[in-house]
Amino acid sequence: MTAVAIAFALASIALYPGGTLRDASVPGYSPFQNFLSDLGMTVAYNGAANRPGSASFILSLVLLVIGLGGCVIGFFRQYSADPRSRPWARAAAFVALLVCLAFVGVAATPENLVLGLHIQLTFFAFRAFLASAVLFTVASARCSSAPPRVSVGWSVLTVALGIYVWLQTWGPHVRDPGGLEVQVVAQKLISIVAISILLYQSVQAERARPTRQLSMT
Secondary structure: OHHHHHHHHHHHHHHOOEOOOOOOOOEEOOOOOOOHHHHHOOEOOOOOEOHHHHHHHHHHHHHHHHHHHHHHHHHHHHHHOOOOOHHHHHHHHHHHHHHHHHHHHHHHOOOOOOHHHHHHHHHHHHHHHHHHHHHHHHHHHHOOOOOHHHHHHHHHHHHHHHHHHHHHHHOOOOOOOOHHHHHHHHHHHHHHHHHHHHHHHHHHHHHHHHHHHHHHO
């Protein structure tokens, strides 16, 4: 499902008419000046309609949330099997559910129509994501069926999200010289890192499943 979501995201990039926050004349989608959320705008910065691209982006984000939400269920089942990690796993899964709902809200609020709400949901989503990563780090460290590399993976995600949240809050503003490029590139990097680590963790959880089933027989 993640691969399909990425395919729809690439389609929305190809369909984006053009324009950035600072320059409406920029042709097409600029990887260094356009946020991912720009793809969801119903009208692009250059004034052209972007409904097909917007629909493709929304579908991409929803599919990604569903796919990664399924991964979270797998993490919860693994970590909650151990009494020592169960409370942490429950808390992490609950916060992760809020993250999923927030990103669905991001998809449903095009920035050209409801910019304020869109930004609030985006900020909340990444802060909740950071909290969930911290809780999953503790849960995996306390779970006997999770190897140490799993905790390392969650720790890396926690640090990456912490840096990104710091950039969102105290980094250069998009109106500052070079600020737009910094924020745009940071958003793309954290998206790649987060998806990669979650997929890695899902593979590790799948590998641990036979061990758990064998120990129960």
